[in-house]
Amino acid sequence: MSRAIEGPARAGRLAQFASRLASPVALLVIWQIASMTGLLSPRILAGPGDIVATASRLIASGELINGLIVSFLRVLAGFSIALVAGIVLALISGLSRFGEAVIDPPVQMLKAMPFLGLLPLFILWFGIGEMPKIGLVAFGAIFPIYLTLYGGIRGIDRKLIEAGQTMDLGTTSIIRHIIIPGALPSLLVGVRYGLSVAWLSLVVGEQINASSGIGYTISYARDFMQTDVIVVCLLVYAILGLLTDGLVRMIEAYALRWRPEVFG
Amino acid sequence: MIPLVDIRQLTRSFGGAAVLDGIDLTTAPGEFVALLGRSGSGKTTLLRILAGLDTAPAEKLQLTTRRSVVFQEPRLLPWKSVIDNVALGLRHPDARTLATQALDEVGLSHRLDAWPLTLSGGEAQRSALARALVREPELLLLDEPFASLDALTRLRMHELVLALWRKHRPAVLLVTHDVWEAVALADRILVLDQGHFIREINVDIDRPRRRDDRRTGRIEAALLEDLGVLPTQD
Numbered sequence: 001m002s003r004a005i006e007g008p009a010r011a012g013r014l015a016q017f018a019s020r021l022a023s024p025v026a027l028l029v030i031w032q033i034a035s036m037t038g039l040l041s042p043r044i045l046a047g048p049g050d051i052v053a054t055a056s057r058l059i060a061s062g063e064l065i066n067g068l069i070v071s072f073l074r075v076l077a078g079f080s081i082a083l084v085a086g087i088v089l090a091l092i093s094g095l096s097r098f099g100e101a102v103i104d105p106p107v108q109m110l111k112a113m114p115f116l117g118l119l120p121l122f123i124l125w126f127g128i129g130e131m132p133k134i135g136l137v138a139f140g141a142i143f144p145i146y147l148t149l150y151g152g153i154r155g156i157d158r159k160l161i162e163a164g165q166t167m168d169l170g171t172t173s174i175i176r177h178i179i180i181p182g183a184l185p186s187l188l189v190g191v192r193y194g195l196s197v198a199w200l201s202l203v204v205g206e207q208i209n210a211s212s213g214i215g216y217t218i219s220y221a222r223d224f225m226q227t228d229v230i231v232v233c234l235l236v237y238a239i240l241g242l243l244t245d246g247l248v249r250m251i252e253a254y255a256l257r258w259r260p261e262v263f264g
Numbered sequence: 265m266i267p268l269v270d271i272r273q274l275t276r277s278f279g280g281a282a283v284l285d286g287i288d289l290t291t292a293p294g295e296f297v298a299l300l301g302r303s304g305s306g307k308t309t310l311l312r313i314l315a316g317l318d319t320a321p322a323e324k325l326q327l328t329t330r331r332s333v334v335f336q337e338p339r340l341l342p343w344k345s346v347i348d349n350v351a352l353g354l355r356h357p358d359a360r361t362l363a364t365q366a367l368d369e370v371g372l373s374h375r376l377d378a379w380p381l382t383l384s385g386g387e388a389q390r391s392a393l394a395r396a397l398v399r400e401p402e403l404l405l406l407d408e409p410f411a412s413l414d415a416l417t418r419l420r421m422h423e424l425v426l427a428l429w430r431k432h433r434p435a436v437l438l439v440t441h442d443v444w445e446a447v448a449l450a451d452r453i454l455v456l457d458q459g460h461f462i463r464e465i466n467v468d469i470d471r472p473r474r475r476d477d478r479r480t481g482r483i484e485a486a487l488l489e490d491l492g493v494l495p496t497q498d
Contacts, residue, residue: 159335162317162339166332167332169353260381
């Protein structure tokens with residue numbers, strides 16, 4: 001009985017999936033044909049077949065994995081700094097009027113700055129080692145984290161805080177049991193957005209004077225016009241971005257399991 | 265006997281307009297008082313002062329600190345299970361056992377681990393009632409707790425509240441605009457209008473009270489008249 005109901009529904013979903021897959025596959029085929037017939041020069045863009053071959057070569061030589069680890073560690077370091085600093089700043093300005101007056105205006109002003117344009121300054125301050133890259137990642141990611149958590153704290157339902165007061169909860173308990181969990185959904189949105197900014201900052205930061213990491217591989221490939229290597233590296237960036245986003249989604253699904261839309 | 269609530273000449277104004285204008289109120293232990301009034305009559309303001317959520321000048325303001333509140337909305341924390349909501353803030357080594365008992369008393373022992381957003385309106389309000397009673401209050405403040413429930417659920421909640429009141433004997437102060445609710449439940453009914461008590465009625469009728477009883481009918485009619493619903497008939 002249940003299979004009879006499920007069967008057509010599953011077939012329908014499959015058909016929908018296949019129809020969505022059709023045009024990307026067609027594009028790939030056109031791309032491959034254009035490369036094979038010489039219509040698309042490998043100096044402009046390598047063909048899909050070459051890209052796959054290059055990817056397996058780079059994986060086999062260990063070059064890609066090493067670069068991936070180096071780049072991932074840079075994002076991890078920069079994003080961790082952003083997470084801690086963003087949460088601390090948002091808690092201070094979200095929980096006290098005084099903190100808000102001190103912290104919020106400068107943060108809002110800095111936010112208006114195109115932060116990728118700070119790279120020359122970062123290089124002057126920190127040299128060309130790891131610091132400017134990690135610093136740029138941290139600087140870019142801190143704003144979404146700060147802004148969403150701060151907004152989340154300010155948006156907490158006053159009525160829940162009042163209920164806590166009538167239950168004789170002290171300030172610490174109210175922050176711990178009501179304000180932090182209440183602001184968590186907003187914070188997680190900020191974390192996801194911050195992560196995408198972090199990867200973007202890394203891509204830019206690694207183009208400058210890197211001696212390791214995926215960005216270094218890209219610069220090296222650019223000098224030798226290896227478009228296949230460049231595309232492979234870009235795909236790796238995309239996959240890393242998707243993976244970290246998926247990780248946060250998993251955390252979200254667990255931490256926000258009390259929300260009906262998450263479990264139903 | 266020391267009254268749980270002893271208030272003289274309580275005045276509260278917002279922006280120059282007095283919402284409560286010289287209120288006197290005393291409540292004895294175990295007494296069930298209903299506070300009736302139209303919207304804007306100041307009844308919620310009075311309850312907030314009694315709950316410690318608002319302050320106001322008074323000649324005398326003596327209040328028990330063992331009080332708990334059920335609001336019109338359940339105000340459960342959606343990220344905590346029902347039992348954790350009830351046990352939250354209990355300073356007792358067996359907080360979860362107490363919470364389980366309290367939820368059992370309101371008929372929710374099968375919903376202990378449910379998320380609040382999955383509860384029905386009646387279930388959520390019963391959880392809020394359990395959360396208030398588990399603190400063993402001397403004074404239970406009810407701020408229109410049944411107003412957003414459907415009529416049948418509301419009648420069942422009336423029975424539940426009476427049963428729990430008989431068992432635990434807190435003094436109850438029920439704020440409502442439902443005249444029958446006040447007549448069905450309370451020992452004493454106070455009518456608040458424009459910041460003053462304009463009527464006080466002692467209801468000496470055995471519970472359960474029937475709506476077709478002539479005595480409840482008379483009280484209901486008088487109260488409706490106070491609230492400006494029925495025209496004066498003379």
